[in-house]
Amino acid sequence: MENKLEHRLLFSERLSLLIKCNGLSNAEVARAIKVSPGLITKYTSAKASPSYENFIQLADYFCVSMDFLRGKYYSISEYPMDSDNMDYWIELIDLIKLNRVEEKRVFEYLRLKINNLK
Structure with a gap:
């Protein structure tokens, strides 16, 4: 516990x-x-x-x-990839201070999720 x-x-x-x-x-x-x-x-x-x-x-x-x-999940909402949240995600990623490799992975993931929404 x-x-x-x-x-x-x-x-x-x-x-x-x-x-x-x-x-x-x-x-x-x-x-x-x-x-x-x-x-x-x-x-x-x-x-x-x-x-x-x-x-x-x-x-x-x-x-x-x-x-x-409470920190149980990393996702902000059940549907974090909707277009209304994209600016929020980008700002969040900027604040986290990822290295280039991590940032590239996150943006690739976001790009794939956005394409799946279309």
Whole structure:
């Protein structure tokens, strides 16, 4: 069984990434889900875990699955390759700082998935 700190760290990383990718501040996210900015800071610094209600609100706000947010899956949604999410994926890949080989693999995968959607 994984420990609570590991889950908290995964959640913290995912939430921080979503906030950064969407160009938001902790205060903006806090306002959107009606909590204090300090609580969002605690989440992003892995000093606190969200309540179940806040966890759901964050997943809904960012339009991601709860499994993605908790670090169980790497896919943002069940259908991460739809055209509406492509810009999001590109920004996400830029933030992850992949090396050239990894980046090439990811973009090749995306290209194949896009072609399958057509």
